[in-house]
Amino acid sequence: MSQLSMDLNAPETISAAQWRSCVESQWLSDFDVAMAQWMARHVPNAPAELLWMAALLARQSGQGHVHVRISDVFAESERYGLATDSPAWACLSQHTPASLQDMLAQSPAVANACAGPEPLVLDGDALYWQRAWQEECAVALSLRLRIDTPVAVDDAALDALIDALFDQPNATNADQRAACRLAAQRALTVITGGPGTGKTTTVVRVLAILQSLAVDTPLRMALAAPTGKAAARLSESIAQQVATLPITPTVAALIPTEVSTVHRLLGVTSRGYRHQRSNPLALDVLVVDEASMLDLSLMAALLDALPNSARIILLGDKDQLASVEAGAVLADICALEQAPVAELRHSFRFDASRGIGKFAQAVCSGHATQAPTDDAYAPEVRRLDDLNALYRGYDAYWQTLHAGAPAQQVLASFERYRLLCGQRQGSHGVIAINAACERYLRGWQGGDSAWYCGRPVMITHNDYSLRLMNGDIGICLPEPSTGELRVAFWDGPAQAIRWLLPSRLTRCESVFAMTVHKSQGSEFTRVAVILPKRHSPVLTRELIYTALTRAREHVDFCIPNSGVWRQTIDERAQRFSGLRHRLAALAALHTTNIS
Numbered sequence: 001m002s003q004l005s006m007d008l009n010a011p012e013t014i015s016a017a018q019w020r021s022c023v024e025s026q027w028l029s030d031f032d033v034a035m036a037q038w039m040a041r042h043v044p045n046a047p048a049e050l051l052w053m054a055a056l057l058a059r060q061s062g063q064g065h066v067h068v069r070i071s072d073v074f075a076e077s078e079r080y081g082l083a084t085d086s087p088a089w090a091c092l093s094q095h096t097p098a099s100l101q102d103m104l105a106q107s108p109a110v111a112n113a114c115a116g117p118e119p120l121v122l123d124g125d126a127l128y129w130q131r132a133w134q135e136e137c138a139v140a141l142s143l144r145l146r147i148d149t150p151v152a153v154d155d156a157a158l159d160a161l162i163d164a165l166f167d168q169p170n171a172t173n174a175d176q177r178a179a180c181r182l183a184a185q186r187a188l189t190v191i192t193g194g195p196g197t198g199k200t201t202t203v204v205r206v207l208a209i210l211q212s213l214a215v216d217t218p219l220r221m222a223l224a225a226p227t228g229k230a231a232a233r234l235s236e237s238i239a240q241q242v243a244t245l246p247i248t249p250t251v252a253a254l255i256p257t258e259v260s261t262v263h264r265l266l267g268v269t270s271r272g273y274r275h276q277r278s279n280p281l282a283l284d285v286l287v288v289d290e291a292s293m294l295d296l297s298l299m300a301a302l303l304d305a306l307p308n309s310a311r312i313i314l315l316g317d318k319d320q321l322a323s324v325e326a327g328a329v330l331a332d333i334c335a336l337e338q339a340p341v342a343e344l345r346h347s348f349r350f351d352a353s354r355g356i357g358k359f360a361q362a363v364c365s366g367h368a369t370q371a372p373t374d375d376a377y378a379p380e381v382r383r384l385d386d387l388n389a390l391y392r393g394y395d396a397y398w399q400t401l402h403a404g405a406p407a408q409q410v411l412a413s414f415e416r417y418r419l420l421c422g423q424r425q426g427s428h429g430v431i432a433i434n435a436a437c438e439r440y441l442r443g444w445q446g447g448d449s450a451w452y453c454g455r456p457v458m459i460t461h462n463d464y465s466l467r468l469m470n471g472d473i474g475i476c477l478p479e480p481s482t483g484e485l486r487v488a489f490w491d492g493p494a495q496a497i498r499w500l501l502p503s504r505l506t507r508c509e510s511v512f513a514m515t516v517h518k519s520q521g522s523e524f525t526r527v528a529v530i531l532p533k534r535h536s537p538v539l540t541r542e543l544i545y546t547a548l549t550r551a552r553e554h555v556d557f558c559i560p561n562s563g564v565w566r567q568t569i570d571e572r573a574q575r576f577s578g579l580r581h582r583l584a585a586l587a588a589l590h591t592t593n594i595s
């Protein structure tokens, strides 16, 4: 789908010149136009209104929204990028929201809140792609079923297990104890908290409790995360935690320590996922870490593959950015009334009264309206606008590299520092900063080949034949036995290295800098956050919070325009979806049926 591009010979309800001007003004992408043109070819006499709305829906989906509400388009046309002098607005504004809704409802391309062959669905005044509508309905039903299913637990046994696994109740473990209780009593639980609040500590205890309560029946439990990086991090900390628990060897042996990616768990094949309703996963309990990164489509696939009897425990930080793809499932569940959510508020990593911990709270609450220039957050958080100084953050990596250290050390050294940009484009975007950082670091090395010793690359798509996932990072180094340049990747949890020929990596890019979005699920000792000179809607409070909490010890902020900082803190990330509403409506239906 992403290969689609504008078709200059498409039927001319809307002229090629009009489409081109939408792309040139950056209101639409080539892909958005191609989607509308596809509609023009397949729907006889498609009116211009339908095509503009299809293009607008494609644009909004690209920004992570699941649907477009017609009333919102009229009430907030600016938010949708509809300039008053644009041909799209000239066409749409001839209508009232109700008349546009009626017109769309008459179209053979639009189904009326039901599954069917039509590419679009109108549900109330919300317009969806057919697939997204079906996924949202399925996710809502499956989550609601679990929220409403009571789980019988022996309370006395549960209390005894919690007492055995935790110190006496105190201010720092009270939330964790409550999270364990909730997770034992519910078929769906969200355990949310910022960095180092004990999500892993808690979930390991939850698994020990569930297994102990099941007595002699071994539970089939699995752990998964949306990215390879997040899976590797969880694997490491779970294994450490299980080893320290006061539990019997039998229970310990049943707690999984291997963490798979969600894609791998589902078993990706060329025809879709191996596990789905007709071939469900053989599981009683599934834990998904970094659940804020789960998009609607992946969540739908996961729930489809899980038997209804399986419990789900989602771990994540509800204040972080949502998934790259459309949807915000974790945030939607957390926003429900009486949601099965346990929040861990005490951070064991950051002191809430200083540095990163204090600044993260100020960002989250919207109080950090001043860029971090004062001493309130120093020395952990600094403002540093000199880009060359930020590039020098890679000095230690460059030294490890040129000392001829083994690949493991070079990869580990690279993981200690990262430049994080708010966006891809522009003079302070990922593309330009990567190029500038490469020039700066390579200055003395000479040569201009694309593949050079020390080039770090990130894979930009899932490549199952090479066992590489979107987001995996490798470094170009001389392979020790031949001295030839190859790309070194971590291979499994045992610190092994896999070497691949650069020419086999067809879709990858240099990664001295990455977007904050792409950094989700990763952690570094130090990060530098680079904001652009002009504000854009992707710059939000949640983006700053996510960037800041990627760092374990230190954060530098490069803020070329102080006004952009304030606008960014004032802007909230919003995802338009019907999931929250659908979950609430299903609860109301349930209550009515019972009464």
Ligand SMILES: Nc1ncnc2c1ncn2[C@@H]1O[C@H](COP(=O)(O)OP(=O)(O)OP(=O)(O)O)[C@@H](O)[C@H]1O
Residues within 6 Å of the ligand: 172, 173, 176, 193, 194, 195, 196, 197, 198, 199, 200, 201, 202, 237, 348, 349
């Ligand atoms: N109740 C507790 N008492 C003492 N130390 C704790 C407690 N809970 C967690 N810790 C410690 O705090 C640190 C962070 O815990 P943990 O890794 O479970 O947090 P997390 O929320 O999963 O972190 P991350 O943000 O990396 O995902 C660990 O060193 C852990 O041992």
